[in-house]
Amino acid sequence: MATDAIRVAILGASGYTGAELLRVLLRHPRVRVVALTADRKAGEGIETVFPQFMGLNLPKLVTIKEVDWSGVDAVFCALPHGTTQEVIAGLPEHLKIVDLSADFRLRDLDEYAKWYGHEHRAPKLQDEAVYGLTEVYRDKVAKARLVANPGCYPTSAQLPLMPLLEAGQIDPDDIVIDAKSGVSGAGRALKEGSLYCEAAEGIHAYGVGSHRHGPEIEQILADASGQPMAVNFTPHLMPMNRGMLASIYVKLKPGVTADDLRTTLLQRYAEEPFVQIMPQGVSPQTRHVRGTNSCHIGVFADRVKGRAMLFSVIDNLMKGASGQAVQNFNVMYGLPETTGLEQIALFP
Amino acid sequence: MATDAIRVAILGASGYTGAELLRVLLRHPRVRVVALTADRKAGEGIETVFPQFMGLNLPKLVTIKEVDWSGVDAVFCALPHGTTQEVIAGLPEHLKIVDLSADFRLRDLDEYAKWYGHEHRAPKLQDEAVYGLTEVYRDKVAKARLVANPGCYPTSAQLPLMPLLEAGQIDPDDIVIDAKSGVSGAGRALKEGSLYCEAAEGIHAYGVGSHRHGPEIEQILADASGQPMAVNFTPHLMPMNRGMLASIYVKLKPGVTADDLRTTLLQRYAEEPFVQIMPQGVSPQTRHVRGTNSCHIGVFADRVKGRAMLFSVIDNLMKGASGQAVQNFNVMYGLPETTGLEQIALFP
Amino acid sequence: MATDAIRVAILGASGYTGAELLRVLLRHPRVRVVALTADRKAGEGIETVFPQFMGLNLPKLVTIKEVDWSGVDAVFCALPHGTTQEVIAGLPEHLKIVDLSADFRLRDLDEYAKWYGHEHRAPKLQDEAVYGLTEVYRDKVAKARLVANPGCYPTSAQLPLMPLLEAGQIDPDDIVIDAKSGVSGAGRALKEGSLYCEAAEGIHAYGVGSHRHGPEIEQILADASGQPMAVNFTPHLMPMNRGMLASIYVKLKPGVTADDLRTTLLQRYAEEPFVQIMPQGVSPQTRHVRGTNSCHIGVFADRVKGRAMLFSVIDNLMKGASGQAVQNFNVMYGLPETTGLEQIALFP
Amino acid sequence: MATDAIRVAILGASGYTGAELLRVLLRHPRVRVVALTADRKAGEGIETVFPQFMGLNLPKLVTIKEVDWSGVDAVFCALPHGTTQEVIAGLPEHLKIVDLSADFRLRDLDEYAKWYGHEHRAPKLQDEAVYGLTEVYRDKVAKARLVANPGCYPTSAQLPLMPLLEAGQIDPDDIVIDAKSGVSGAGRALKEGSLYCEAAEGIHAYGVGSHRHGPEIEQILADASGQPMAVNFTPHLMPMNRGMLASIYVKLKPGVTADDLRTTLLQRYAEEPFVQIMPQGVSPQTRHVRGTNSCHIGVFADRVKGRAMLFSVIDNLMKGASGQAVQNFNVMYGLPETTGLEQIALFP
Known part of the structure; x- marks a missing residue:
């Protein structure tokens, strides 16, 4: 030492x-x-x-x-x-x-x-x-x-969204964040919902429309968009020790493509050691950042015109x-x- | 016999x-x-x-x-x-x-x-x-x-959405279906992605923008809405043997509330033995329909004005x-x- | 009704x-x-x-x-x-x-x-x-x-052992019972050890040499052997909702073979609807009795002369x-x- | 570099x-x-x-x-x-x-x-x-x-057993090794038994009396005991990615106590960075060596006179x-x- x-x-x-x-x-x-x-x-x-x-x-x-x-x-x-x-x-x-x-x-x-x-x-x-x-x-x-x-949810959502809002490439009024968390996010406190039998072999949404990470996400996204934000944020509890996936559904501004989003993120995070933009077509998995401070982000076009999807994974206990x-x-x-x-x- | x-x-x-x-x-x-x-x-x-x-x-x-x-x-x-x-x-x-x-x-x-x-x-x-x-x-x-x-994904999405589209209570052009499935949905075939170590302790989206259940969902929803449908449908693979949750994000038609959606679903499924609408504030869990032919549906208002959420759970091998x-x-x-x-x- | x-x-x-x-x-x-x-x-x-x-x-x-x-x-x-x-x-x-x-x-x-x-x-x-x-x-x-x-552990151990002790085919003084249980055995009470993160992705023995099911097992086995019993019984907690496996290691009496044990069990349980003796070479799995009142028992010879193994699976919440x-x-x-x-x- | x-x-x-x-x-x-x-x-x-x-x-x-x-x-x-x-x-x-x-x-x-x-x-x-x-x-x-x-099983069994055999404190002819492994031990090859649904939510013994790690264990234990060895070794497959527990049941030589075993192991491994002998009464858990090269060993007396138990945990992919x-x-x-x-x- x-x-x-x-x-x-x-x-x-x-x-x-x-x-x-x-x-x-x-x-x-x-x-x-x-x-x-x-x-x-x-x-x-x-x-x-x-x-x-x-x-x-x-x-x-x-x-x-x-x-x-x-x-x-x-x-x-x-x-x-x-x-x-x-x-x-x-x-x-x-x-x-x-x-x-x-x-x-x-x-x-x-x-x-x-x-x-x-x-x-x-x-x-x-x-x-x-x-x-x-x-x-x-x-x-x-x-x-x-x-x-x-917070863990805010981190997973802000990293992919902020550069896109700053660039004005997505509609700030139409963002859906469907997030999935491992059970360690609930801590070691004794709660019925954290028992093995209540968390294994199943999934459910919780804190629907009322999770405290909602306003935290919005406050910071507002820094990027320059306007008050209201996003649809819904956490889910699923059976894994650690890991978090934010599946984010966005509306593209006219003329913008999913590839444009990818380019923006690649440029924004080119020098960042902890943020990786996945190659085209690769969907990030929580298990591949387990125990690390990394965030892996995937970008996909949707079949629905004018829409795109972002998938962002972190280890909830780390990043x-x-x-x-x-x-x-x-x-x-x-x-x-x-x-x-x-x-x-x-x-x- | x-x-x-x-x-x-x-x-x-x-x-x-x-x-x-x-x-x-x-x-x-x-x-x-x-x-x-x-x-x-x-x-x-x-x-x-x-x-x-x-x-x-x-x-x-x-x-x-x-x-x-x-x-x-x-x-x-x-x-x-x-x-x-x-x-x-x-x-x-x-x-x-x-x-x-x-x-x-x-x-x-x-x-x-x-x-x-x-x-x-x-x-x-x-x-x-x-x-x-x-x-x-x-x-x-x-x-x-x-x-x-x-299909399993279509069933989980169509049951909550069809009555609402028929009633004209939600915008048919702004539907996001984020679905989570247990591994048995992939069958018993030998695929690397179905191995225990590849499916346990993690989650990821797959078939993004390209899953074959997408057109199946849309075809049937079109029966309800009376117009061609294009929905944002994204399946995820997660560590459970059986179970499926469709988290559905919808835009309400002007003047419609989440309570109205609940009322529509309660009426539509009042006599159905296999469809249960959850009480206010209760988020359905896949584990509570495990091994049964039931579908449990929860309805929630969002903090975001004019939006609501539906959660629909089934056992993917049963219903x-x-x-x-x-x-x-x-x-x-x-x-x-x-x-x-x-x-x-x-x-x- | x-x-x-x-x-x-x-x-x-x-x-x-x-x-x-x-x-x-x-x-x-x-x-x-x-x-x-x-x-x-x-x-x-x-x-x-x-x-x-x-x-x-x-x-x-x-x-x-x-x-x-x-x-x-x-x-x-x-x-x-x-x-x-x-x-x-x-x-x-x-x-x-x-x-x-x-x-x-x-x-x-x-x-x-x-x-x-x-x-x-x-x-x-x-x-x-x-x-x-x-x-x-x-x-x-x-x-x-x-x-x-x-109790669950006693049931899983007594069913395979009692007929063999009654028949005098195994040494009552040399029995090792290594048992593995799902987490539901601990009930729904709030204990740190029952939390998802403490029970998932791992295994450990507990109550070593001191579990209350020990004397229960021995009391009943004594009915079969006609003598006071002392067995080596060790429970383990492992990540599954329900299920129990007792792996039992026994010493054969002189001249007795593992096949003789199988024959004894097959005869003893021939008319029993809830006890199945597995075919030669088939190792029973807890998942195949999930949700049922069945007990599946496998019998194996060991490479070590004069020894045999019994595997007994039940659903801890059912049988x-x-x-x-x-x-x-x-x-x-x-x-x-x-x-x-x-x-x-x-x-x- | x-x-x-x-x-x-x-x-x-x-x-x-x-x-x-x-x-x-x-x-x-x-x-x-x-x-x-x-x-x-x-x-x-x-x-x-x-x-x-x-x-x-x-x-x-x-x-x-x-x-x-x-x-x-x-x-x-x-x-x-x-x-x-x-x-x-x-x-x-x-x-x-x-x-x-x-x-x-x-x-x-x-x-x-x-x-x-x-x-x-x-x-x-x-x-x-x-x-x-x-x-x-x-x-x-x-x-x-x-x-x-x-091999993974041999490592988990040899580390606790060798010093005790060398010290002549346990009977070399009466050793039962009941081992439990996570699924990564089976590798990434496509086998039905390695599928998520076949390995999750359950446990079973496999390779009973016929696993190739048996002779490997015996060969090395013979180095310690100075005599040909035959041990009862039974592997089990259980739902975790990584981890291995060997529960070992031994007969003490006359006059030897479980505390003597502990003392022998403490002395033998005092300078070893990767082997830890657990404090009295602490049962080692696989999760506490996850991702490390460590082996944690617990020693317990049994209620049955003249017998003791050893629990040895490693990460099967590491140690x-x-x-x-x-x-x-x-x-x-x-x-x-x-x-x-x-x-x-x-x-x-």
Whole structure:
């Protein structure tokens, strides 16, 4: 470990995104993980909670209060929505923070209050926070102290849609996003719907017309289209541990073809290490980005004239959460964005 | 077994739809299964091919040529597309036939040639065939000698959409059908994409803009809308044995609400034993129709004004294939439609 | 429904075994389900808890206290271990009862106290209870008022082992039972280990050397061997909804061959509708008994001299719970044992 | 890439073990992958066959004949059993070779002929080959030109058993190995049994008493016990992509306890980076070694006196194939054994 290691704390290390952060950061050449918190499991070893970390000699789980912040440079916050804002408000100012909760994603505080059921408790921090869709907001992330890491569904939808809206190639008023997620997206909390028998061998839509990632998607797409957005966004729960597919149905502006969309995306993401545009006719599969920070995007014309389809796949725990968090961290510290994120997908 | 049993042959009994027909028909109180064919496995016992039929003392598998048609009243044909039409053309005229292949589904022979790559080889039979979406074409099915059993994707999409198009409540030009299927829909043939490791723990779209169920859906929806139809239809393959969900995104006609759609569907299907409209706010799940001939339909308003969503689930091997085939058989013989199809879903 | 229907109550209808009882009993020609209890969900419709029962017009869920016992003939009790004994002790004496919990399975009250951590609270009932491994204790079941329905693991192990121990063909002191179960065996309770992500894509042993089904297996095997038994029994949790495989490793008595074991089992179960001995060389699969009350047993010689292997598969929710419960009910009422249990396995 | 990179060819890159080798070697700091062969897919890009390698600018697939061996230092051979021996016999002598097939694993050529159905075609090479269970044969591997990489089942069984046999703590004549494997162990070949619907939602034993890994296990265990071995080994196929659990049932020598076994294993593997002995009472899970070269071993006493249980989990594609192959390669080149193998398990 370099002597100039960046000392990192992971808040909420006993959840799936916390564990995924730890998996990545333990192999990050510039990071030393110095604190792991989990209020309800404080005192236990992380290898008791997650046996995949056996034999790595890691710091014990502690409560947030027990952390000695003077020895910490950066914080990854993987705490539940709603409680995060106050925790972060209470942290020392010298810390750089990547927050994986939804607490700082919505710029409009009224919108926040409407969707999350209470007034925001750290509006000043909200004002300071930068939305961390790295490929789009990289410059702001580089200067940020607090990054609001995007949700998984928003990431999968924004990456393919933003360049097309910016280019004015698709109709901003006719976008359907049918998204499918693996079960780890629901976290490790005990909910009936997350039980094996309730999630295996079947599929269903949930949060129909009411999922909190809807306004998040729209807020950011509006940056690209320059107009308020309303999209049809519907998440589905399906039997896989990790993975997310957004199937996106769009209406082409007059004279635009699906090939034009592909060209726009190829140009936009030519230099991006984590975004791949699939060759013509290749439909991306979630399994081929498993465990990676990559987003694979496919573009298809439809038989229906004037319409096209986009398929975007990510690993919900990586580009949809912990991987993008580390990518943002790299940007905040001026490191190459791929540092610690070079793994190739685990398939099968 | 009643002395007046209807003597049935299953052609193609070594595939999944063949096995599913057998599962249902063995418990059908008016049926006697007298012949099972499987050209490549002729001579074997069906319990060798499908051990779930152990101990039932069933007829051995034979070739189609070996069947003594004089002892057969009705035929379920579960053979591959393309070869079926000639087989059926060669069968004696006294037989009633339910064909589960796609060979007789498209009325327009040019359309057939375009999608299936060759001229239809039994155009006269095609002319005679009745499309067996039972809830819609029941009267014709009752008089038919040859029923073209609908595809699984078309069934899942047509049941929710037809009443709404007939009622003029949705825009026929703006329909997106995002469908998800279990792997049994691909049959038991050896294809790389059907291997466990290629289908588990992931999802992807396939046949994008080019799946043969597209024109089948449109042909029948046109019956309801009274105009040529072009819909956006995209199938996805996901890790489950059986089950199909069609998530359908529609534009409402001015003044129409999602509640109006629900009311239309409730009225249309009030007397139908196999179609259930879910209570407000309930999203149907494929697992709750597993092993049954049921279709569960949910209706939701969207946050986006003027738009609504329909979710329709079936078991692709039952209402999407063998179950509906038996339902049509029941209609053809004047039996109660639920005969042999009373099973409750196997969940979990 | 016949006017002479047997009026049945299901206690604990909101769990998986309760739902499975309901699935079977609703199609049982001699049964009318008149009461469904679920203390914590009382007041709800069962179709809210289990949407597969939509449209069937079933009695609402009530508390146990609310049941009018005068209108009930028989009770299936699918309540948790420990609480069941007091509930049953409080029921009127005119009721016939099949209890699916473990409360009345261990005859030895000391053994019960040791494994369940408290003195038995209804020792007189325990004395009266008959262990309901139907194929073995059929005569006693026929006269019983209270049947203790066997556990899933014990059922899968006892069926192949008992005839061989009775015949003295295997060494009672050298039996290894390596059992694999689907996740529904853990019920619908919220436990971390039952979450999709904790049970999918992996396997592990649990309850090693300490599972409560161990003494249950041994008690009953002792009936067959005529001596106290101690077996090596290890359960494993694996990713499937339902299904159980017991792989059993035995030492042959001198001069005995694996073929002799097969012959013994074939003779013993020749007339049994629910037990099938697989043909030579065929390894039974859990999927081929899915949804049925069947047990498939395979017998193999080992390369190691003097040893043999038995593979026994059941559906843990059916022959391992609700199916055998209905089989016992049929025996208690003098009905053909297969009544209501004729379904063929749902495969795939 | 260092200028002193070891130039590597992967033969058989279109299978799962080939792809897994590529995944690991592309991130190996001392390796340059210079050739990928796949006779039937020669001319295609590897990213067409395995889209997870998109965007990595890799050599095209070629036939074995097309490889320019002068630019190759080392070969990983992931070809089918039977054909491998002749391929390797035809390779230039300057190459170091790790062979993942079974062709060079059995030292006894008669035993080979018996199990593989033909005389060995490269007996001299067989004589030279070193069995690559790294933790045991490390010294020989270091000097070898040709390493026979162990099978997955043998690896999972040998690691826990060898130290105990060497220590004389368990009875060599009473060992039962009940092993469970994910489906990737069957490779990417088109077999009915590897189809999703045939492998999902169920489990069964296969190759009972006749699996070719039996003699491989016994040959190596005999090295430890100093006597000919005959073990009860039974593989099972279960629904997961990757993972393997060997549940091993042993008889203790008089006076030996399960704790003694644990102590022996802890001491034996104290310095081994890839073998972890689980804390008392912790049952290892395959998911916690997913994607890694680790083996987790749990030791348990049984209620049955004088008996104990060992549970050993590996990733069948890693420690059971490609990971151990790279570990052996590291040994052959004098590199730290963990080079390129530092990944932490992907869970969930």
